Amino acid sequence: xxxxxxxxxxxxxxxxxxxxxxLLLNLTNVVHMIIALxxxxxxxxxxxxxxxxxxxxxxxxxxxxxxxxxxxLFGIMLTKHNxxxxxxxxxxRRLFLLLGVLGFAFAVYIGIYNLDLAPQTNHxxxxxxxxxxxxxxxxxxxxxxxxxxxxxVALVGSIILAKKDEKGGE
Amino acid sequence: MxxxxxxxxxxxxxxLFCIGLYGALSKRNTVIVLISIELMLNAVNINLVTxxxxxxxxxxxxQIFALFAITVAAAEAAVGLAIxxxxxxxxxxxxxxxxxxxxx
Numbered sequence: 001x002x003x004x005x006x007x008x009x010x011x012x013x014x015x016x017x018x019x020x021x022x023l024l025l026n027l028t029n030v031v032h033m034i035i036a037l038x039x040x041x042x043x044x045x046x047x048x049x050x051x052x053x054x055x056x057x058x059x060x061x062x063x064x065x066x067x068x069x070x071x072x073l074f075g076i077m078l079t080k081h082n083x084x085x086x087x088x089x090x091x092x093r094r095l096f097l098l099l100g101v102l103g104f105a106f107a108v109y110i111g112i113y114n115l116d117l118a119p120q121t122n123h124x125x126x127x128x129x130x131x132x133x134x135x136x137x138x139x140x141x142x143x144x145x146x147x148x149x150x151x152x153v154a155l156v157g158s159i160i161l162a163k164k165d166e167k168g169g170e
Numbered sequence: 171m172x173x174x175x176x177x178x179x180x181x182x183x184x185x186l187f188c189i190g191l192y193g194a195l196s197k198r199n200t201v202i203v204l205i206s207i208e209l210m211l212n213a214v215n216i217n218l219v220t221x222x223x224x225x226x227x228x229x230x231x232x233q234i235f236a237l238f239a240i241t242v243a244a245a246e247a248a249v250g251l252a253i254x255x256x257x258x259x260x261x262x263x264x265x266x267x268x269x270x271x272x273x274x
Binding site: 004006007010014017018021022024025030033034037040041044047048050051052053055056059060063064067068071072074075076078079080093094097098101102104105108109112113114115116117119120121122124128131132135136139140143147150151153154155157158159161162164 | 173174175176177178179180181182184185186188189190191192193195196199201202204205206208209212215216219220222223224225226227228230231233234236237238240241242243244245246247248249251252253254255256258259263264
């Protein structure tokens with residue numbers, strides 16, 4: 001196994017991502033959990049750059065580590081944000097859950113551990129954003145427009161859901 | 171062409187998915203459950219981008235699909251938070267064990 005720079009970068013990013021996830025599971029303060037998850041999101045953006053997907057890496061940093069983290073922090077601040085002592089579920093329940101998750105992980109790992117895909121020549125890294133734009137506006141134009149409708153529905157729907165009820169309404 | 175095998179990326183995505191699954195099923199705070207689901211969606215996106223590079227026919231379509239998945243995840247986070255805030259206004263709790271009105 002040669003230790004190329006790409007391999008070292010992959011190992012460091014993967015380690016940071018997994019550490020962020022484990023911290024999410026083990027910390028008790030909810031604000032600290034979200035800050036730990038930012039590490040995971042930024043490392044995943046680095047993984048995308050290794051996979052020659054620069055535009056998705058930028059979108060990941062903008063949307064996940066920027067927008068979704070901030071919106072989750074708002075959600076915590078608007079609700080009870082200082083109850084750190086959330087009750088742990090019972091031991092049997094955690095054990096059962098851990099067994100289920102490990103069983104799932106093992107079942108999927110059997111499928112992927114010796115998956116040997118021959119590396120293909122690809123041109124994804126040359127003008128990545130240009131390629132994405134061309135594909136979006138030629139082959140995938142209908143889903144792209146439907147996405148704008150989805151975003152509008154989500155915007156209006158969440159405002160209506162979170163709006164205060166009229167007290168003396170009809 | 172590349173020194174990292176595809177199964178390394180798939181294994182990383184599997185680990186992150188399992189962490190998200192365990193967090194979503196074991197945490198009591200609803201905000202943490204929502205963000206665990208985001209972590210699971212992120213793991214799926216890593217798979218999509220991996221196969222867009224390492225698949226039998228490498229093409230940009232996998233990255234486009236990952237972009238759509240990111241968009242839907244953002245919309246889902248906004249709607250989930252709105253539901254959470256409406257629930258908090260009525261029930262004064264974010265503990266997921268106490269949101270059991272439909273059980274009785």
